[in-house]
Amino acid sequence: MNDMRIVERDVDTQKAKITARGVQVHYGTTHALKDVNVDILDNTVTAFIGPSGCGKSTFLRCLNRMNDTVASARVSGEILIDGENIYDKRVDPVQLRAKVGMVFQKPNPFPKSIYDNVAYGPKIHGMTRNKADLDEIVESALRKAALWNEAKDRLNAPGTGLSGGQQQRLCIARAIATSPEVLLMDEPCSALDPIATAQVEELIDELRASFSVVIVTHSMQQAARVSQRTAFFHLGNLVEYGETGTIFTNPTDPRTESYISGRIG
């Protein structure tokens, strides 16, 4: 972990965007998430790290109620976004998800053209009035996701025909095209080469100016590079949460320490 660049960690605002209190998730009889309490700050990149199967994706999916689509999932506890409980009956999950965008762990482009994939969100939310606006949104989303150069000549080609890493960037472009307030990214760089990874990390850092970003990653270096806050999950528990620098250099919990130094995982 020598190449770890500890970037400046000044968090611009300390306002909590998302507040989770006592969140528990059961899949049938599996207790996947146990009493998670966390405050995710606005204009901040928060990294979730932890061994495979510890509940990172599960918690991420709670934040935009994607677990509603899993029949066996039961979520309890309270999650507030901008002070409003998103599990309240009055909250429309559809509207919530427009506000809280998500990039999934497995790339899942629609069986449509590259253009239509990116234009999907803006179209259903009526974000544009004419084709030129839409073109502009699509182009800027693809540029931000570092896919424009590869895709600009084949915008009408099917998105499923792209390579795995290209599909991953297409899904990122698709998510940012709707300009969400919170962006949840589940291992967005797992299939990317170092150059594309660097570009996406740059994007994440840019997005921080306007959004709150949560990123799940298995790369300690990446967490250290892009995030200001880090949460370490282990066996369904949120073990430790705090400043990224502190977590990596001076963790309080022995489990965090052994995970970061590569002893458990």
Place this chain on the structure above:
Amino acid sequence: MTVALTLTVLLVLAVAGFVLGRRRAVASAQGNIRVLHSLPNYYGWHGAIMAAVPALLALAVWLILQPMVVERQVLGYFPADSVESDAARTLIMADVRRVANGLDVAVARGALTDVQAREVSTTTGSIREVLGTVGVALGAEVTPQVLEAAQRSRELNLSGAWMRTVLTLTLALAGLAYAIKVTDKDFRARNRVERVMLALLMLASTIAILTTVGIVMSMLTESLRFFSMYPWQDFFLSLTWSPSFQGNSQLGLAPLLWGTLYISLVSMLVAVPIGLFTAIYLAEYASPRLRAIIKPMIEIIAGIPTVVFGLFALVTVGPFLRDAFAQPLGLGTSGSSVMTAGIVIGILNIPFISSLADDIINAVPQSMRDGSYGLGATKSETIRQVVLPAALPGVVGAILLAASRAIGETMIVVMGAGAAARLDLNPFEAMTTITVKIVSQLTGDTEFNSPETLVAFALGMTLFVITLGLNIVALIIVRKYREQYE
């Protein structure tokens, strides 16, 4: 030896081939199967295949060819002009076969000895009586020619059976010996077995293709015969259909084609939306418990015989449509109508579309839906813009299947729309379809030598071309969208 017995012997030889092949392979490896090229069972299968397959093929070919050879020989006993037409030939062969069978039965029951059966002739007494005593009833006294022919056919069949058995068993033993000879540890039994599997699969698909080709060829020749008797311009362009067996028929395709397309259109207008919506409801909205109840209930419809649907059309739907719509709107007084048949065929097709489309929609991966929900799309947006496009090729296939069924449906049309060929826009008017007319032109004791009967083949050919065209169009649609959507 009978065929059944031969088959049993072949089975035994195949088992022997399996055991011997396997044992020899293991022996050649001195018990260390790691040095064998293939797993021991492959050597076993190789032995079994070599023993059974060539022999079975020879047996099959023999069983197909022998009756042809016998028929040829037997027909030689009759004057050439009496066996010229197909019908006469079939009749004579039936006679000969019945007498030959009768002789077989008589020998089996002891009414005749083997020698007697071979020597007996019409001059020494009534064959009919003799056969009558053992329960074989003949319509008329046996003519000398038929008797001789029957005796000859028995002789040929007997010697044929012997030769067949000898040939089959020789081949089986030779195959077995060959398999045992080539088996040793380096022999690539696995590859050989693999190739035989491939050949079997290819054979299966060839049979399907050949059958289709055969059907098309026979329809084509009969259609050509029809067009040699009846001008094709009249068939395709005339607007009247009025066959009469005294001749002077007008056999215009147009009214039938129109009826077919009209009724199919109405039925698809009923079946596609209802079936598709049902499928979407079942796949996307219904809870698993509800789905487990509703789906089988809808599928019951598919199990109802079409004639029952015909009754439903005749007794319920027809009169209802007439009283509720046709008469008040002044559109006619007919209970049988395009609407009646179309709606009932549509109902018949609902489970086809719903069940197939439901399976196809379910096969669309959940991650695709998640992607859409994750962008803030509602359920119906997701279904319309992501799920259905992804399922489109399959859904088109399902719709096509239903369309082919609608075009080919006969019973419901007869009972629901009648049998009157008419060219009319009014959907409450009785009309009829190509299939109905094929049936009605062929019922009764008619020979296939007048345009009135042969037209059935031309109609069948037309139907075939329509369905083929439909398939091609669908294929093009699917391919076009697949390029875009996959």
